[in-house]
Amino acid sequence: MSNKYTFPEGFWWGSATSGPQCEGTFNKPHKSVFDYWYEVEPEAFFDKVGPGVTSNFYNSYKEDLAMLKEIGLNSFRTSIQWTRLIKDLETGEPDEDGVRFYNDVIDETIKNGMIPVMNLHHFDLPVELYNKYGGWESKHVVELFVNFAETAFKLFSDRVKYWTTFNEPMVVVEGQYLYQFHYPKVVDGRKAVQVLYNINLASAKAIKKFRELKCENNGGKIGIVLNLTPAYPRSNSEEDLRASKIADTMFNYSFLDPAVKGEFPELLVELLSKDGVLWESSEEELEIIKENKIDFLGVNYYQPRRVKVKEYEFDESKGWMPEKYFDYYDMPNKRMNPYRGWEIYPESMYDIAINIRDNYNNIPWYISENGMGVEGEEKYKNEDGSIQDDYRIEFLEEHLQYLHKGIEEGSNCFGYHSWTPIDCWSWSNAYKNRYGYIALDLDTQKKTIKKSGKWIREVSKNNGF
Template identity: 35%
Template sequence: MKKYKFTKEFLLGGAVAAHQFEGGWDQDGKGLSIADLRRYNPNLNRKDINTERAMTKAKLAEALNPPKDLVFPKRHGIDFYNNWKQDINMFGEMKMKIFRTSISWPRIFPNGDETKPNEAGLEFYDKVFKECKEQGIEPLVTLSHYETPYHLVEKYGGWKSKELINFFTNFAEVVFKRYKNLVKYWMPFNEINAAIYSVWAGAGLKDDEENIETKSYQAMHNLFVANALANKIGKSINQDFKIGCMIAGMMTYPFDCKPENVLLNLHQEQRRKYFYFDVAVGGYYPNYIKKYWERKNIKLDITTEELEIIKNNTSDFSGFSYYMSGVYSVDEQELVEGNLIKFGKNPYLDSNQWGWQIDPVGLRVMMNQIYDRYQKPVFIAENGLGFVEEMKNSSEIIQDDYRIEYLKKHLQQLLLAINEDGVECLGYTLWTPIDVISHGTSEMTKRYGLIYVDQDDFGNGTRKRYKKKSFAWFKNVIETLGETLWDED
């Protein structure tokens, strides 16, 4: 295998989300986000993760009036809000070229529908982005990473309401103008397709609402319009902005060559992967989704003007997360966990501790699929391995060779996609450079970071930061432009 390297321009770094690491949920005027209402369940059965992720009317009522023993870990995160300088300095020591993070919408507009922003929130991100620049790190900013202000859910019903489009574009315009000289790379929404598969996080909808599928597709359309308008507004403020979409990567295969399985997988790929890229990057609603809505009697409020906005303001690049792959079969099959949904088990793949199937080659396949279809650069916005890790003493270095192996194999396939297949790729941000609160389960036990944070699932601990073995490994990968990825173990 030829030993390919990254170019000096390739953006190699790490990604986080404000609601998973920032904390400071009640500091300096920040409002309540939908993520702040996610509880931690110490008795979670991992077979019921999708049920745990769901937000029902009963769960919401409990979160708004919680018993004393209920814990909401995303409210304190890992306290980046009060440790931002130390953490960014560690990212600089790691030689990260890019740092993907999100701006907490309710830190800027506490309720989401105000006309004037919270200056204290804007000043916080001033400091963060300036420190990134001083460390030689390019910020990549997600405007909304599952952080819709809760007030917009309570008053307007979440993203099923078109009123949220204007509130979001007002927020986008404020931060585009404020950071136009500090931030070049933007993503309006994280994993925009979560509006269909994780409706509370993606759209601020309760899972037990009536006609939830129709409401989630209406929310999806409203998000597409907001995404396109953000592209338009951003380019009017700074034409050099690079604004891309971000979609949860759904890499799947037919279970075998049975024609019915091939057809099933095609239909699943259309509805669970290509649809979102077709709209955000291609600028159009494809016929297959219109036929699906027809069959399901899903009727949406979509105007000709909105379709023109989507058509004329497409994304500059195709960003997506990639963790695993799965298979589809018309016959009964064993299911395994995915990022937002469950797939059939692939007998050729190993799985991690959480049942996510490890498939580095699938990353190369998906990069080819998306680049070939749209002919715009791709960006790997999330990719990483969660694991249970515990430090027994402060002098210990966690030997996370399993994470190194996972990242190494995926980065190798990324380089092969670029150099042997001709895929244009802007960059790669691993999930994540530092341990954070799990999005799906609100636990700390599921650790992805290259930096260990001394904190447990209940928020107990010193919150001191310690480098894992993967820290030095990734630093070396960046410094050698990936040359060491091909070294024999």
């Protein structure tokens, strides 16, 4: 049987997780903002399940990585936790157990024939840096992040060839400083904008450090992982088009442009200046951002954004917010994932691919996350106890078809990672929605390959489907 969709040679078929979502809190020298939030407000988490054990990767990484090999994955992304690797947050001195653990994970990943991709920040800022300095509001924290990055590069870049600085940094801005879905749940547009700037700066400074250490000399590359949610206008009217352009600029291009082009979008700077909320920056910092662009881009895609011209009066009481410039549009008859409340729109895969090709120097990029969270998956169990997640296979195939079209038309995409290999803990949603190729029984920690895990093994083997 020949493939209908064949992907480029050497294509990455992989999956992504993160330290805070799979490792558990065993032996960590510091608490992250999430560890702390769970301690003070456990009821904010679905079924009051916190990050304590999660999928137990800290203890079961050998068995887990063997299962990833079994389902045919050739690459695997996780994150190195700042709270686990670093003992002294000011100097960047490492913790012995953290070094041992990540060395073992990297070696084991390679032993199982998978390319390790290591990310440095997945929403898990050490809480003491928030309490002491205001977290990402502080440029001192930017420097401390660079110290952490330097420690990680020195320890692991002999074996890790693909690094990313941040995962979905826009979510830090949105969750912590605008829409209250991550601790500390502040609503402050001015702080949000400064955090957005500071994280862009932190990423560029970490990249600068990577190059100073000459990590690229042994084949190392460094990028960033951004969640791109293309903004589609309600209509082709000038007003709706402008609303979608502003939404894209604020939520997507505010990180994409500095990472790939080395500068912030003019429209963003213009609007924030006019509104009196532009970040504090120096010429020297902007030069660092300009000089230290990424080698490759990771794109997390889950859902589109639908917008229209502002029809409702903007509520000034909360201060500055992006919604000053557009309203959300509820498109009739859209396909929904009812469990997550997210629209299913695989066509965006193609739109993203072409946008990167045409407007972002056709930079090498890959899909670093894409997936479908489903609640109550145990109702799809077979007699043998495995989950028949045909809906997930269908979702992934549809997204891959549109990605394939973009690649056929010249977009420089080199891989596809699902979220996630093994059902993992997901912030305040905890284990409400499951995403994995491999099911996790929370009570017994037993892991079972789902139908989608057998499907991806075939896809990877055939480099297509």
